[in-house]
Amino acid sequence: MNIYKLYRLPKGTTLTGVVEHPHSVEYCVSYDHSRICPDCAGTNCVVKGHKLTHATHLPLNEIGTFLTFTRNRYLCKDCRSTFFDRPDWLHPDLNITMPLYHKTVLQLTDKKSQISVAADCNISPKMVSKVIADIVLDHPRTLPEALGMDEFTGDIGEWNAEQKSWKKKTQYLTTICDLTNIHNGVIDKDGRNSWVIDVLEERSIDFLKKHFTTHYSLEQRKAVKYFCCDMHGGFISLAKQIFPCAHICFDMFHIVQRLNRAINLTRLRIQRSYVVYTDGRRSFVPGKEDDYDFLQKSSRTLIMNEVERPVTTERRKVRLQRCFALSSDLQEVYDAVQEFHALKVDPGPIDIRPSLLSDWIQNHKNSDVPELRDVVNSIQNWRPYIQNTWKYLCSNSSCEGLNREIKDVKRLACGYHTFAPFRKRILLTCGPMKQSYKPYSIRQERGKFVPTATTKNHIGADSIEAEQE
Ligand SMILES: [Zn+2]
Numbered sequence: 001m002n003i004y005k006l007y008r009l010p011k012g013t014t015l016t017g018v019v020e021h022p023h024s025v026e027y028c029v030s031y032d033h034s035r036i037c038p039d040c041a042g043t044n045c046v047v048k049g050h051k052l053t054h055a056t057h058l059p060l061n062e063i064g065t066f067l068t069f070t071r072n073r074y075l076c077k078d079c080r081s082t083f084f085d086r087p088d089w090l091h092p093d094l095n096i097t098m099p100l101y102h103k104t105v106l107q108l109t110d111k112k113s114q115i116s117v118a119a120d121c122n123i124s125p126k127m128v129s130k131v132i133a134d135i136v137l138d139h140p141r142t143l144p145e146a147l148g149m150d151e152f153t154g155d156i157g158e159w160n161a162e163q164k165s166w167k168k169k170t171q172y173l174t175t176i177c178d179l180t181n182i183h184n185g186v187i188d189k190d191g192r193n194s195w196v197i198d199v200l201e202e203r204s205i206d207f208l209k210k211h212f213t214t215h216y217s218l219e220q221r222k223a224v225k226y227f228c229c230d231m232h233g234g235f236i237s238l239a240k241q242i243f244p245c246a247h248i249c250f251d252m253f254h255i256v257q258r259l260n261r262a263i264n265l266t267r268l269r270i271q272r273s274y275v276v277y278t279d280g281r282r283s284f285v286p287g288k289e290d291d292y293d294f295l296q297k298s299s300r301t302l303i304m305n306e307v308e309r310p311v312t313t314e315r316r317k318v319r320l321q322r323c324f325a326l327s328s329d330l331q332e333v334y335d336a337v338q339e340f341h342a343l344k345v346d347p348g349p350i351d352i353r354p355s356l357l358s359d360w361i362q363n364h365k366n367s368d369v370p371e372l373r374d375v376v377n378s379i380q381n382w383r384p385y386i387q388n389t390w391k392y393l394c395s396n397s398s399c400e401g402l403n404r405e406i407k408d409v410k411r412l413a414c415g416y417h418t419f420a421p422f423r424k425r426i427l428l429t430c431g432p433m434k435q436s437y438k439p440y441s442i443r444q445e446r447g448k449f450v451p452t453a454t455t456k457n458h459i460g461a462d463s464i465e466a467e468q469e
Contacts, residue, residue, distance in 0.1 A: 008058050010089030010097055013067070024064040027057070031069065033085045037076035045074040048082060056096045058103060059122035067097060094130055096123065104131045109428045111405070113412045132421050135428075139215050140197045146226040147243070148177035148194070149235055150399040151203045152406060157417040166417050172203040173419075177402055178432075179228055183394045194398035196406070196430040199423040205234040212242045228389075228396035230254050231382065249388040251395035255379060259337045260303040262371040263330075267302060269371070270327045271295050291326055298323050302334060307341040329369045336364050336372055354387065405430045 007027060009015060017028040035045040050072045057065045071084050089098045096104075100121060107117040108131070118125040154173040157166035181193040200211060212221060227246035229235035231254050239248050274288035284292060301319050304311070311317055324331035343356045361383075365376045379386075389395045409429050416422035 007060060007065070008099060009067075010087075010099060012087065012089065013069075024066060025060060026054075026066055026068055028068045031087050033072050034087075035074060035085070037074070037079065037081065038083055039081045040076060040079045042076055042078040044077045046077065047072050048075045049073040051084070053090075054095070055090055056100060056123055056127075058097070058100050062122075064122040091134075093134060094127065096127065096131075101131060101134075104128060105135065105428070108132065108425065109431075109433050111408055111412065111429055129421070132424055135424055137424050137427050143216060143220055143224050144178040144180045144197065145223065146179040146183040146228065146394050147224045147246070148179045148228040148396045148399040150175050150177070150230060150396060150403055151232065152403045154410065154419070154422060155415050156419050156422065157415070159417075168415075171201075174200040174203045174208060175399065175402065175406065175426075176200070177396075177399045179226070179394060179396070179398055182398055183226060183392060185393070194402060195432045196402050196426055197432070199426050201419050201423075203232075203234075205238050208234075208238055209242060218244075226388075226392055226394040228394055228399065230396060230400075231258070231378075236385070247388045247392055247394075248385045249392060249394045249396070250382055250385045251389060251397045251400075252386065253395075253397055253400070255382075255386060256341075258375050258378065259340060262375040263302050263333050263337060264299065265371045266327075266329055266333045266369060267295055267299065270330065294322065295326065302330070303337075305341050306338050307344070332367060332369050333372045336360075336367070336376075357383070402430050 003015065004013075007015070007018075009027065009029065013029040013031050015027060016030055019026040019028065035043055037043070037045055050070050053069055053071050055067050055069075057067050059065060069087075071086075073082060073084050075082050086092060091098055091101050094101070100123070104117065104121045104123065104127075107120055108114075108128070110117075114128045114132075115125050118128045121128075151172050151174050153170055155168050156171050158169040160167045175196050176198040177194050178197045179194050181187065187193045200208065202208075221243055222245045224243040224246045226249055227239040227243050228249045228251070229239065231250065236248055239246055271292055274285050274292045276283055276285060298319055301316055302323060304316075311320065320334075324334070340360060343353070343360060361376055361380050364372060365380060367373050367376070406426050409425055410416070410422070413422075413425065416425075
């Protein structure tokens, strides 16, 4: 067995000794020093001194290891600058070897906290933060054919200079997802068919419009053929303006959610009519306290889908009858929603015959119940977008799923102070990079990265594309 492979020593090193410490192993190595000046690329350099360097390396059987080596200090005779030689396998800024750096980045693509990543890589949590700070994740250079957009609340901290502490600031962030594989019906080896390609700091329409128009040309934006979003009105007007060729798609999930909300709002309106306020004190209309409690407790029964789960128990039936006896409005909304559930065509769970939907809208759009009237009018307005979902098999339900994963990331980290590391962590965890996705090829792919002049390791769109192939 090759000892270099066993110890996983970087290529180009020669092992000169192994020292065992109580809690770590030290490898003494030497390597071929390069004499190329980083400033002028000249080779006319002379040695002006040296220093002993320690760099943390990959753990061996759960025991931490580090490399010890001598680096030379050179003087360039051409430009009179001095520099230390830097082997390829040593991180330019952090005191760790590149194999350990790549391992840490790969560990960060898993859903685990930074502390457990630090424990697995045998480095300090602070070093994990430094690795995250070192990663550069640009905005994607091209836009996908099917683009999903959704918002979520990110609790980003705000530094209070006076009190010298972080203050929690809740802010809406926007996720942009690639849903092309859903549209094409492709699932990758991980069983995933969608991923987050970008996270933006705000969700205001002006911000999003500026972002897309400054980062992408009209030609690039025309490449977006399907735009999936929820019913946040701004997203639709945004899509019409900046993605001129996109078909806008909604998921049925949002419609059902709105219908359920109409029931809830009707119920709350009736409940509120049982309450009176005198001098700021809340009291019930005489004899209505029980009814108030009863309606409150019936909230779940009222939003049940009778078509999928028929009401069989006598208790439920009695409960519904009592609700309807209290208010005819409630019965009207309930019946309309059940009628809507019944429109769904078998076996397609989200498909509805357009003519049936037209009839349903016609029947209910002039209803006397304001909540029902509102939701029916909304459905009428959104109808083309809902039908696009069935036509092009594109929906933003996956965006909602990815949002759930983002919440996991947020919770694992117990929140983030600033947006930049949060965004990077989301892109690593919910993005196209995955440790379980051809791990060895990713590791080799990562190993090819050459630090650029800014001494940052660039994991941009190119590497993401390379991994997807
Ligand atoms: Zn020089």
